[in-house]
Amino acid sequence: MQVFATFENNAFLELAISKLEEKGIQRKCIFAVPLDKRQDERKIVDTLHRSDGTTFVDIGMALATAFAVIGASIGFILTWGPIYWGLIGAVVGFIIGFIIRLFTELVLKKKKRRLKGKHAEVILIIECQESTVEFVEHVLWSHYALGVAKVK
Structure with a gap:
């Protein structure tokens, strides 16, 4: 099974990975992907296909x-x-x-x-057995994951 989680790039991510490694999940089964941040500024004028809810009139x-x-x-x-x-x-x-x-x-x-609030900066993908999914999910939530999903 695969478990996906999003984290902010901070120490809680490292702690979650090390805790998973302590409990027997191999390093090759844990994959972390950092996301690129937005470089350009957000547009002020809305288009036909995109609107942010602000109006000038x-x-x-x-x-x-x-x-x-x-x-x-x-x-x-x-x-x-x-x-x-x-x-x-x-x-x-x-x-x-x-x-x-x-x-x-x-x-x-x-x-x-600018984008405000908490942003998912790292996607964590964990390949594990079906018997350890609950433990992995608990570890991820207890280390402040922004979101968790599992796929068979």
Whole structure:
């Protein structure tokens, strides 16, 4: 049977491997594969096939609505009238909201766009007998594996 596990690259991985070797699993039956980390930065603009859930128009639409109402209200006093000043206010509000959102995504949330949290950096593959699978699984979980799977 094969047991697959993912670990962060730390001392717990080494401890798990040494404990498995102590209990009789040979070194040639343990295979560790380190994963490469992402080198390029994550994209900010979504495509048709990939979306990260952030949008640039949410603040723009809210400010466009607010500025359109203010522009239309003031437009009763000004010469072009409420319709033109409402449209001008909507465009100005949208542009201001879009710039605010662009600034927050590019400058303030730059660190959050990187992959965050715990990441699987090493895949550990263990070839063992069916009778030792439970022990191997217990050792992997007790040494903080991020995930464990077994395949017959």
